[in-house]
Amino acid sequence: MSRTRTALLAALALVAGASGTALAVVPGDVGIAAVPCTVDYKVQNQWDTGFTTAVTITNNSAAKSSWSLKWSYAGNQKVSNFWNSKISQSGTAVTAANESYNGSLGTGGSVSFGFQGTYSGTNAVPTTFTLDGVTCNVDGGGPTDPGPTDPGTPGTGTRVDNPYTGAKVYVNPEWSANAAAEPGGSRIANQPTGVWLDRVAAINGAGGKMGLRAHLDEALRQKGSGELAVQLVIYDLPGRDCAALASNGEFGPTDIDKYKTQYIDPIAAILADPKYASLRIVTTVELDSLPNLVTNVSPRNTATPNCDTMKSNGNYIKGVGYALNKLGDVPNVYNYVDAGHHGWLGWDDNFSATVQTIKQAATAEGATVNDVHGFITNTANYSALKEPYYTINDSVNGKSVRESKWVDWNRYVDELSYAQAFRQEAVSQGFPSGVGMLIDTSRNGWGGSARPTGPGAKTDVDTYVDGGRIDRRLNTGNWCNQSGAGLGERPQASPAAGIDAYVWIKPPGESDGASSAVPNDEGKGFDRMCDPTYTGNPRNNNHMSGALPNAPLSGHWFSAQFQELMKNAYPAL
Secondary structure, three states: OOOOHHHHHHHHHHHHHHHOOOOOOOOOOOOOOOOOEEEEEEEEEEOOOEEEEEEEEEEOOOOEOOOEEEEEOOOOOEEEEEEOOEEEEEOOEEEEEOOOOOOOEOOOOEEEEEEEEEOOOOOOOOOOEEEOOEEOOOEOOEOOOOOOOOOOOOOOOOOOOOOOOOEEEOOOHHHHHHHHOOOOHHHOOOOOOOEEEOOOHHHHOOOOOOOHHHHHHHHHHHHOOOEEEEEEEEOOOOOOOOOOOOOOOOOOOOOHHHHHHHHHHHHHHHHOOHHHOOOEEEEEEOOOOOOHHHHOOOOOOOOOHHHHHHHHHOHHHHHHHHHHHHHHOOOOEEEEEEOOOHHHHOOHHHHHHHHHHHHHHHOOOOOOHHHOOEEEEOOOOOOOOOOOOOOOOOEEOOEEHHHOOOOOOOOOOOHHHHHHHHHHHHHHOOOOOOOEEEEEOOOOOOOOOOOOOOOOOOOOHHHHHHHHOOOOOOOOOOOOOEOOOOOOOOOEEEEEOOEEEEEOOOOOOEOOOOOOOOOOOOOOOOOHHHOOOOOOOHHHOOOOOOEOOOOOOOOOEOHHHHHHHHHOOOOOO
16 A cells, blocks of 8 residues: 555655755655656755755656756755756756757656756755756646656566666766866766775765665666666775785685675675666676785785785685675676786786686685676776787787887787687686676776877887887886876777676776875775885886875875876877
């Protein structure tokens, strides 16, 4: 039995008042005729003088090729910047019109946009919205149901071959607001990025940030009547990041039971809620973990005591296996396991061994290879997607490019060739033939004025490679807040053979690590690779770190980096 409109309105008013979220559309009783259009206006973040808002329009009338939404404020709110729509304001009256790419609005279809504004006093929610002159959210004078499609209706849970095909991808409103607040940031504020669950507190929300359920609820809102993929980063292993310090975690090397019961189990329970069954949930599982068991353990000169410990106690293998098993039991979850990047694992003694190690984890703790939907490379890294001006097969004066100081006998020169080869190796070792690859392109564009426009001179093999390479790091082992980096290819589905999507799992503008020691309660240490004065170690062939100065803790907003990424974007913004 459904509640009355009055009771539902009161309940929603109570929720809005408690959470700071403003709801301008009210779901109504089953059986009431659909209104011509509904508007969901949510204040996502609010501070003393400003706020950010997300708006979703659902059209229940005839299909439209363009649209214009109008409302008026009761107070002195002023829109200061916006994304996914063109907004104009005259006094208290505001008009939001479609961009060229989102004017089509079919019957039952939805479109979302956002904006940032200023205010003083009270930030009251507008009470009336009109879409192309027609009043929304009313049917005979009262709030009613939002249309025939309920985005929270559980789906079948049947997995598709590629979760990105035919689907929108979740835009994290918190990252979007940070991006939009930067000069020029509105150009990319509508891009989808990963949601990092990097500690237990992130599951329920820490420090005023959205928790997992809040993100999934927002994903349902963004989904509308179509398909939507939401990208989650599962990242809290015991002894996390054993070869680095900037992203060390909260669990000690032996805390495998805490990892299972306090971290993975609560996440799995939320993802299994039937409310979210219509979402395509992409999990990228434990970045920078299993490859460390190959490259950074004894007897190699890159070994660390922490990685030796994690290989010895088996808790990386157990933790990843447990995560794959539990999350893989949820029918609409797609697990992608971290596969490093070509500048880490592209050598003969690393490549096949990494696949073997991942398979060991994928068959531990009740998991099977069928719990792995694919692999992800270059996450939070900078390796160029393609090197157009030289190939691994080139030679200069009888010397292979593999002998150059930059390539250093690697088998691969870029991420695309590496990812495609990694997929083939995984299938050959027993993973399903349909596994796909994701490539993180959030920071590997390397554009700007320093980008090469052709091959290097064939004076010698080093001059040839260095003169033509897109990746301008000092060494492929450099990973922290790299100077000169730029945004890469925008997220897109099925961009190349065997590649499910280019993704921005690492949100551009979020630091890789602090450039000096910063006391914190997040378990994050200071890694010299984030210090611009550091002269290196065997893992980067003793090169300078190439890191930007004045960086905050990992995951914290780094405005200078964000501006550099936009300036050096390729394709250019």
